[in-house]
Amino acid sequence: MILLDGKKTSFEIKEEIAEEVTKLIARGGKKPHLAAVLVGNNGASITYVNAKVKDCEEVGFDSSLIKLSETISEKELLEEVEKLNSDDAIDGFIVQLPLPKHIDEQKVIMAIDPTKDVDGFHPQNLGKMALNLPTFLPATPMGIMDLLDRYNIETGGKHCVVVGRSHIVGLPASILMGRNSYPGNATVTLTHSRTSNLKEILQTADIIIAALGKPDFITADMVKDGVVIIDVGTTRVVDKSKKSGYKLKGDVDFAGVSKKASYITPVPGGVGPMTRVSLLKNTLITARTK
Numbered sequence: 001m002i003l004l005d006g007k008k009t010s011f012e013i014k015e016e017i018a019e020e021v022t023k024l025i026a027r028g029g030k031k032p033h034l035a036a037v038l039v040g041n042n043g044a045s046i047t048y049v050n051a052k053v054k055d056c057e058e059v060g061f062d063s064s065l066i067k068l069s070e071t072i073s074e075k076e077l078l079e080e081v082e083k084l085n086s087d088d089a090i091d092g093f094i095v096q097l098p099l100p101k102h103i104d105e106q107k108v109i110m111a112i113d114p115t116k117d118v119d120g121f122h123p124q125n126l127g128k129m130a131l132n133l134p135t136f137l138p139a140t141p142m143g144i145m146d147l148l149d150r151y152n153i154e155t156g157g158k159h160c161v162v163v164g165r166s167h168i169v170g171l172p173a174s175i176l177m178g179r180n181s182y183p184g185n186a187t188v189t190l191t192h193s194r195t196s197n198l199k200e201i202l203q204t205a206d207i208i209i210a211a212l213g214k215p216d217f218i219t220a221d222m223v224k225d226g227v228v229i230i231d232v233g234t235t236r237v238v239d240k241s242k243k244s245g246y247k248l249k250g251d252v253d254f255a256g257v258s259k260k261a262s263y264i265t266p267v268p269g270g271v272g273p274m275t276r277v278s279l280l281k282n283t284l285i286t287a288r289t290k
């Protein structure tokens with residue numbers, strides 16, 4: 001079994017990005033500038049956004065964090081998005097999800113200028129992705145593709161089973177794995193909460209991308225020998241021994257499944273760091289095109 005080390009791989013990619021920034025500035029360009037909008041007090045969102053800002057500093061980007069109250073109206077948030085759209089100092093920005101219930105997430109995503117949508121969530125960018133046109137790929141699926149690529153994992157002709165159809169991970173990951181490119185060219189099955197024979201399907205998978213958010217859901221009896229496991233789950237479960245009071249749990253029972261897998265991502269330290277670095281890659285693209 002080989003561990004797909006997202007921490008180490010993301011570190012290597014960050015070094016490459018930092019070199020690119022140095023070259024960009026030497027050519028008279030400006031530092032890429034990423035802005036992140038955080039609405040409310042969701043613990044996981046605060047952690048993610050702070051990590052994204054720290055990543056920017058590490059590679060030599062400028063960053064702005066816009067913290068907004070949980071009670072902000074949809075109209076006010078749309079105005080903030082509009083401000084960022086028209087601010088030439090900002091190359092790209094994200095609105096951290098989830099948003100409070102009273103705000104229509106899709107409406108907010110649709111309001112983002114597609115040329116600044118470094119999350120790749122705007123329908124225009126998702127459409128381009130599906131057609132294999134150059135665009136911003138959503139960060140988590142892009143991080144998964146980079147991990148498969150950096151470890152030279154064969155995907156062509158393989159059966160890839162994606163578990164979960166979220167717009168952020170499962171759906172785009174299924175499209176990318178089926179595209180006529182590398183990584184891709186897999187035969188993809190997209191499974192979800194209404195799939196009736198999930199265990200039988202998983203048992204035929206060469207590659208499993210698990211993104212359903214249920215700790216230890218996929219167990220050793222559900223997978224075949226040699227399977228490649230990409231575990232996107234990061235559920236917080238109580239752990240009094242940790243300073244934070246919780247630990248992160250993947251969707252895959254690592255202890256059991258790792259005995260059968262050829263490659264497997266750990267949680268934490270697998271997909272998570274790759275997601276963060278993908279956002280930096282997209283931001284570098286926006287800065288280069290200006």
Ligand code: GUN
Nearest residue numbers: 094095096097098119139
């Ligand atoms: N919430 C969970 N993942 C993401 C992400 O990749 N981008 C944004 N904006 N919100 C998220």
